[in-house]
Amino acid sequence: MVMRRTITPAILLMTRDMGESDLLVNLFTRDSGIVVGIAKGAKKSMKRFVNTFDMANLITAKFYRPNGRELFIIEDASLIDSFPHLSNSLNLLSYGEFTLELISQFAPEGVPQKKLFDAVSSFLTTINVIGSTNERWNGSSTGTVEGLFWSHTLKFLEELGIAPLLEKCVRCGKEFNSNKIDNITNLSYNVSNNNTHKGELDLFVPSAGGMVCNGCLLSREGGVPFSRGTIMALIKAKDVPIERLAILKFTRDSLREIRKGLMAFIRYQAGRSMKSADFIERYLKSD
Ligand SMILES: [Zn+2]
Numbered sequence: 554m555v556m557r558r559t560i561t562p563a564i565l566l567m568t569r570d571m572g573e574s575d576l577l578v579n580l581f582t583r584d585s586g587i588v589v590g591i592a593k594g595a596k597k598s599m600k601r602f603v604n605t606f607d608m609a610n611l612i613t614a615k616f617y618r619p620n621g622r623e624l625f626i627i628e629d630a631s632l633i634d635s636f637p638h639l640s641n642s643l644n645l646l647s648y649g650e651f652t653l654e655l656i657s658q659f660a661p662e663g664v665p666q667k668k669l670f671d672a673v674s675s676f677l678t679t680i681n682v683i684g685s686t687n688e689r690w691n692g693s694s695t696g697t698v699e700g701l702f703w704s705h706t707l708k709f710l711e712e713l714g715i716a717p718l719l720e721k722c723v724r725c726g727k728e729f730n731s732n733k734i735d736n737i738t739n740l741s742y743n744v745s746n747n748n749t750h751k752g753e754l755d756l757f758v759p760s761a762g763g764m765v766c767n768g769c770l771l772s773r774e775g776g777v778p779f780s781r782g783t784i785m786a787l788i789k790a791k792d793v794p795i796e797r798l799a800i801l802k803f804t805r806d807s808l809r810e811i812r813k814g815l816m817a818f819i820r821y822q823a824g825r826s827m828k829s830a831d832f833i834e835r836y837l838k839s840d
Pocket residue numbers: 722723724725726727765766767768769
């Protein structure tokens with residue numbers, strides 16, 4: 554029986570040594586999602602896999618799955634692009650690593666992932682360009698780059714089907730869109746205006762899957778207060794096409810809220826801590 558070969562662009566997520574000469578390779582592929590396979594002789598035969606198995610490399614991979622086996626056989630791989638400038642900055646490197654960790658954790662196996670794949674490679678390309686202009690990042694501030702990182706991350710979560718609900722309260726459906734909220738507040742001003750400032754206690758609650766309005770908060774429920782500006786910025790990031798995300802501006806306060814909220818959300822979804830997330834939090838907190 555002829556085994557069906559797949560040839561597809563792929564991003565290298567991870568490799569591990571397997572015995573004397575083989576490598577165990579985790580790929581995020583455009584046509585088949587996550588693929589875990591063996592590259593036979595890859596540690597010895599550098600000719601067949603020239604420079605292909607470095608972290609985050611964009612490669613073309615050819616593989617098949619032998620009948621009855623769990624692991625694929627990676628027959629062939631060639632380099633399309635690499636992102637060497639990420640290592641010019643700890644920020645960029647950790648954004649890249651975080652993205653790979655996110656994909657490893659949540660992307661499905663054996664399912665085409667064209668949109669997500671293109672979004673991830675476009676993000677890696679973007680931060681690689683930023684890294685190549687290093688020094689002062691050619692005018693991009695740390696905040697601009699972090700904003701770009703979070704708006705891409707939100708796109709990735711959407712493509713993975715696990716984006717948090719931001720537009721409205723996860724419990725009662727009250728909308729957080731600013732125009733509508735002003736109307737609601739005006740209408741109900743005398744009825745339910747118990748709190749000192751409107752919207753002050755709207756919390757992003759990771760375990761609830763998104764925003765919870767102050768009326769729906771359970772007593773002592775934990776969460777991250779999101780300002781109206783932060784909610785609006787995130788809603789915008791969902792709407793803006795990926796190639797135009799660079800036009801979005803985030804304030805430092807918003808970035809702090811988003812970092813705290815989305816990191817907690819992703820950890821909650823993953824059910825565990827993530828190495829690069831811990832680093833990003835520690836590193837950017839001092840900023
Ligand atoms: Zn509510």
